[in-house]
Amino acid sequence: METTEFTSVEVFDLIERNGIQVAPNQSIVGAFLNFFSDIKRWQEQAATLTITSVEQKNEMKIARQARLALKNIRVEVEHTRKKLKEDSLRIGQTIDAIARILTNEIAPIEAHLEEQEKFAELQEKRRKAQLRTERELALEPFAVETKHYNLEEMSEESFSSLLASITLAFEQKQAALAAAEEQRVAQEKAEAEEREAMRKENERLKAEALIAEKARAEAEQEAQKERLAREKVEKEKAEKEAAERAAQKEAEKARLKAEKAERNRPDKAKLLAFALEIKMLSEKSVEIQSAEMTSMLESARHSLQVVSKNLSKQADEL
Secondary structure, three states, X not given: OOOOOOOHHHHHHHHHHOOOOHHHHHHHHHHHHHHHHHHHHHHHHHHXXXXXXXXXXXXXXXXXXXXXXXXXXXXXXXXXXXXXXXXXXXXXHHHHHHHHHHHHHHHHHHHHHHHHHOHHHHHHHHHHHHHHHHXXXXXXXXOOOHHHOOHHXXXXXXXXXXXXXXXXXXXXXXXXXXXXXXXXXXXXXXHHHHHHHHHHHHHHHHHHHXXXXXXXXXXXXXXXXXXXXXXXXXXXXXXXXXXXXXXXXXXXXXXXXXXXXXXXXXXXXXXXXXXXXXXXXXXXXOOOOOHHHHHHHHHHHHHHXXXXXXXXXXHHOO
């Protein structure tokens, strides 16, 4: 443990630097001087205490007594500081500075004494912390959330049992995962084989369908040819029959026309002769002096000629 030698001279120097009057100086010094000797005494005793074994119970007890005594001094220093600080801000600042000096002197001694006093406790904490670290490292491969386990408090038997159960659960999980993976691979293989078989079957069916479609198309084409040939023959036959019927019809028409002409020939000759007479009548010379009558005559001539022409045309059609 490191210690700092100090005397009341530091206090006087601090008071002087802050410009505090002599009379108050003496009051402040008197209030704090008793603490210096007490601290010095406990500082020397603390320097002799170094505990290295949990068996040093008496030394730990002495460390506790010294720490509590220093704690009381620290409390008294704080009490004195507060009491003196009420007089003046400047005096208060000086008191604070002196108290800090004293507190800074006490703190490392107190910490050292507490460490000596609680040596066994601290050693136990370190042991448990180290034990927890070691056990967490042992459990780390199994991805266990260790914060749920009080590892540092477990007996070796309990931890061994816990480690064994976690190891077994981990191995079972890994085995289950491996089995699941194996099953997945096997299933994927089976599905791939099934898809390949289905693909080949589809190709076979497609090939058969193409062959059947080709055969159907060829048969349909052949049937189309036969149908077209048959329709051509039927058309030619129908055209021939239609031509024969037309020829028969024309022959019959000609026969009927000839018969009709023969029947109407005497009447036709009479009508033609009558039409000729009408025409000759229209051409007959008539002496008329009146222009009005001449116009009437010409109109009658024209009418007779039209009648003669129409009669001749109709007679020719008989």
